[in-house]
Amino acid sequence: MNQPIIRMRQVRKSYGDVAVLKGIDLDVASGEVLCLIGPSGSGKSTLLRCLNHLETIDGGYIDVAGTYVGCVVKDGALHEATESQIAMFRRRVGMVFQHFNLFEHLSALDNVTIGLRKVLGVPKAQARERGLATLEKVGMARWAGSFPRHLSGGQQQRVAIARSLAMEPEVMLFDEPTSALDPELVGEVLAVMRDVARGGMTMVVVTHEMTFARDVGDRVAFMDAGVIAELGPSTQVIENPTSLRAQSFLRHIQSRIS
Amino acid sequence: MTMRRQTMDTSPRTGPEDRQDVLDPLATPRPLRHPGHWITGAVAVALGALAVWQVAGNDQLQWGVFWQYLFSEPILAGLVVTLKLTLLAQAIAIAVGAGLALLGESRNPVLRLIVRGYVGFFRGLPLLVLLLICFNAALFVPQIGVGAWNWKVNDLISGFTAAIIGLALHESAFMVEIIRSGFISVSAGQMEAAKSIGMKRGMAMRSIVIPQAIRVIIPPTGNQFISLLKASALVAVIGGGDLLTRAQQIYGANFAVIPLLMVASFWYLVLVSLASLGQHFLERHFALAGARKRTRPEQAKPVEGDGR
Ligand SMILES: Nc1ncnc2c1ncn2[C@@H]1O[C@H](COP(=O)(O)OP(=O)(O)OP(=O)(O)O)[C@@H](O)[C@H]1O
Ligand SMILES: [Mg+2]
Numbered sequence: 001m002n003q004p005i006i007r008m009r010q011v012r013k014s015y016g017d018v019a020v021l022k023g024i025d026l027d028v029a030s031g032e033v034l035c036l037i038g039p040s041g042s043g044k045s046t047l048l049r050c051l052n053h054l055e056t057i058d059g060g061y062i063d064v065a066g067t068y069v070g071c072v073v074k075d076g077a078l079h080e081a082t083e084s085q086i087a088m089f090r091r092r093v094g095m096v097f098q099h100f101n102l103f104e105h106l107s108a109l110d111n112v113t114i115g116l117r118k119v120l121g122v123p124k125a126q127a128r129e130r131g132l133a134t135l136e137k138v139g140m141a142r143w144a145g146s147f148p149r150h151l152s153g154g155q156q157q158r159v160a161i162a163r164s165l166a167m168e169p170e171v172m173l174f175d176e177p178t179s180a181l182d183p184e185l186v187g188e189v190l191a192v193m194r195d196v197a198r199g200g201m202t203m204v205v206v207t208h209e210m211t212f213a214r215d216v217g218d219r220v221a222f223m224d225a226g227v228i229a230e231l232g233p234s235t236q237v238i239e240n241p242t243s244l245r246a247q248s249f250l251r252h253i254q255s256r257i258s
Numbered sequence: 259m260t261m262r263r264q265t266m267d268t269s270p271r272t273g274p275e276d277r278q279d280v281l282d283p284l285a286t287p288r289p290l291r292h293p294g295h296w297i298t299g300a301v302a303v304a305l306g307a308l309a310v311w312q313v314a315g316n317d318q319l320q321w322g323v324f325w326q327y328l329f330s331e332p333i334l335a336g337l338v339v340t341l342k343l344t345l346l347a348q349a350i351a352i353a354v355g356a357g358l359a360l361l362g363e364s365r366n367p368v369l370r371l372i373v374r375g376y377v378g379f380f381r382g383l384p385l386l387v388l389l390l391i392c393f394n395a396a397l398f399v400p401q402i403g404v405g406a407w408n409w410k411v412n413d414l415i416s417g418f419t420a421a422i423i424g425l426a427l428h429e430s431a432f433m434v435e436i437i438r439s440g441f442i443s444v445s446a447g448q449m450e451a452a453k454s455i456g457m458k459r460g461m462a463m464r465s466i467v468i469p470q471a472i473r474v475i476i477p478p479t480g481n482q483f484i485s486l487l488k489a490s491a492l493v494a495v496i497g498g499g500d501l502l503t504r505a506q507q508i509y510g511a512n513f514a515v516i517p518l519l520m521v522a523s524f525w526y527l528v529l530v531s532l533a534s535l536g537q538h539f540l541e542r543h544f545a546l547a548g549a550r551k552r553t554r555p556e557q558a559k560p561v562e563g564d565g566r
Contacts, residue, residue, distance in 0.1 A: 089455065094455075095450075101448060101451035
């Protein structure tokens with residue numbers, strides 16, 4: 001296994017009195033695809049959002065690509081990071097949302113280039129070129145000038161993936177990227193994600209697509225009630241889960257599909 | 259080809275058996291005639307002409323006086339004051355409204371309550387009452403400032419400043435709500451997506467949230483501005499020096515009431531028309547991106563096996 005690029009240790013997170021993450025320990029290797037599965041409310045989204053500091057953790061630490069998330073190291077101690085430092089960190093971590101969250105007032109191309117131009121300071125012509133190349137990768141170059149509301153859900157999600165990809169992140173996080181799509185559009189998005197995975201991207205994917213998790217995921221983590229209840233090679237966790245809770249969850253999912 | 263009309267006219271026994279053959283069913287049906295529209299239209303035009311003739315021919319109107327004052331110096335000066343009042347009050351109201359809208363979203367419940375109180379108070383108070391209060395502010399706050407920097411409120415509050423303060427307070431209460439709903443209309447996901455590509459809050463606000471909120475904010479703000487333009491005539495009661503004040507001053511001296519009110523009406527209509535035009539262009543400029551150069555629908559359809 002490669003060096004871990006993500007290390008989570010004793011990560012805790014609560015909303016008020018409700019403990020959502022109850023001490024998560026998890027490593028993700030560089031280039032690995034880790035799929036997170038589990039029942040609704042088990043804390044999958046929360047875990048993902050902590051990884052790029054959209055949520056602040058209450059205890060433990062997360063190390064992503066050599067950065068303690070939300071912190072800077074000074075004199076051998078951790079200090080809270082400033083907004084700029086957090087923004088600098090987030091450039092290196094892409095995120096794809098369940099509801100795409102494309103910038104509604106910008107064309108597909110501008111959605112992809114705005115980060116390059118405003119955040120990375122890439123000159124306009126060069127940003128355009130990189131943006132078009134990235135849209136090409138997700139099969140959306142033809143729609144470069146289209147606005148999000150004129151695109152199907154699958155197309156929007158592909159543009160959203162391109163938006164993340166264009167920043168050339170070291171890690172990409174996906175939160176149920178196909179859950180908001182009509183069934184016939186799921187395939188095109190999963191195909192793009194498969195391509196991204198083949199390109200060697202480190203990916204953490206929250207998903208209910210068990211076939212994708214088994215075939216594209218290197219490992220699968222099953223979350224339940226704020227803990228990782230089972231973790232192992234994807235085929236093993238999905239086809240022969242050991243914990244009772246994972247068994248019943250997977251039976252439930254399987255029965256829903258067939 | 260009168261076929262269609264005939265099928266319609268065989269009223270009592272219309273059934274499929276009675277249907278007549280149509281020579282060319284693909285041809286566009288002849289448009290329905292509306293003879294009634296011509297009659298009501300003609301009556302309306304006649305009534306309108308009568309009214310105009312009555313008014314225009316009325317001796318009270320004194321068209322000579324109308325033309326004499328239409329471009330006269332005091333009227334034009336009043337026009338400028340009305341414009342200044344409205345623009346300044348609107349600008350202040352937008353700034354104050356934006357600031358209060360921001361405070362209203364604060365996590366501090368005391369701040370939120372203060373904003374709610376402010377909006378409720380200044381929206382509830384009739385503008386006329388508010389203007390009178392501002393004008394007579396010196397009665398209950400004789401002076402402001404500390405030590406050497408101290409001003410008598412009476413020296414500060416002219417009709418003009420009282421008018422601006424009153425209009426701005428009134429207008430800002432509406433702007434708080436308008437701006438707030440503009441920002442609420444942008445989903446939280448937009449900010450999260452902007453952050454996730456490494457934008458700081460400020461940049462995300464400037465390049466993602468505000469451009470989207472502004473589309474929602476502009477149309478009602480335009481309507482507010484037009485209302486304010488008209489409502490600004492109320493400052494005549496405190497001698498705000500505006501268009502109506504000037505017209506009143508003139509007819510107070512020469513008793514040509516109607517012609518001078520017509521002069522004022524003329525300029526209000528001009529201002530409102532210009533403002534409506536401006537609103538139209540602003541709205542078009544900030545229209546939903548892509549609303550103008552619409553993507554053809556067939557272009558936006560997913561293509562089988564595209565790119566994969
Ligand atoms: N902002 C919040 N404030 C309060 N509670 C929250 C918040 N976000 C999430 N929660 C709670 O935390 C728990 C975990 O939520 P989370 O979204 O991480 O679950 P999930 O595993 O992603 O579920 P799903 O499959 O439904 O997306 C839930 O009980 C949820 O109600
Ligand atoms: Mg979730």
